[in-house]
Amino acid sequence: MPLRVGYVREHFSSPLLQFAEADGGKTFTLVECPSGTGQLIQRLTNDEIDVAIALTDPLISGIAKGSDAYKLVGTYVTTPLNWAVITGKDSKFQQISELEGTTLGISRLGSGSQTMAYVMALQQGWSTDNLDFRVNNDIRGLIDSxxxxxxxxFMWExxxxxxxxxxGEVRFIGSxxxxWPSWMIxxxxxxxxxxxxRAFLDELTKYVxxxxxxxxxxxxxxxFIKVKFGYPEEDVKAWLNTVGYTHDCSVISSxxxxETLSVLEKAGFIKSPEGGFDVKQFVNPKIATLTP
Incomplete structure (x- = not known):
């Protein structure tokens, strides 16, 4: 039976999409998850997918909070993800500092849009104890909110x-x-x-x-990105100048x-157990190689 691979249909997925076109469904099928990593984790939990290519921080925080629905098996994108901080076209907010104490939109609980709100709060020096969130499911719901x-x-790539x-539907007020490196498997x-x-990761490595x-x-x-996603050429070139991919999808850096656990703990999003986290518990050693 082909692997069910969950993904978000964004420009980051380009190597995966090229692999899928060549594979033709013989060894894996793609399952689109437009709501992002929170939805990917939910589908792993519900036996709707076998593999997820998803954001680093929600994957790691999910395991830290006790999920046994998945383990890390690989790395995908090695550069940071630049999250825009986005407000309404006519809203009163002009800069990030004005957002303290307000209700922030997120796609789902445990999503990257939520974990990065904690990171933003940490950077701004806000208390993370009482951050207020409203779940809006997807990018359309977030824009409407x-x-x-x-x-x-709300925050989105x-x-x-x-x-x-x-x-002119929304305004960026910061980023x-x-x-941490932004995408893992x-x-x-x-x-x-x-x-x-292992066969999937080995072949994906070639396309990456x-x-x-x-x-x-x-x-x-x-x-490829212009045709597949309709982005202007100048935006595609600007993005390509910021992104880097792993050269071995089955290797994970401890x-x-x-470091992701450390930042998330400082932000108040997770709590370390007595004696601290064991990095090895986050990785499936039958699949991935853990390096320093």
């Missing part, structure tokens, strides 16, 4: 949201880059065979390396896990 005033702002800002610990997972090459970045990557 900042324009109807039910939320003050910069280039994904830029078309709505360019169209918060992740303090997780899988249910027993549903898929180790052989199938090709996409990340300087030769492909100069033209083919730009054209430093990435420990």
């Amino acid at each position: 900042v324009n109807d005033g039910s939320t003050s702002a 910069w280039f994904t949201t830029k078309p709505w800002a360019d169209a 918060v880059p992740t303090p 997780a899988a249910h610990p027993t549903r898929a065979s180790p052989d199938a997972l 390396r090709a996409f990340d090459s300087q030769e492909r970045r100069a033209h083919e990557d730009v054209e 430093e990435t896990i420990s």
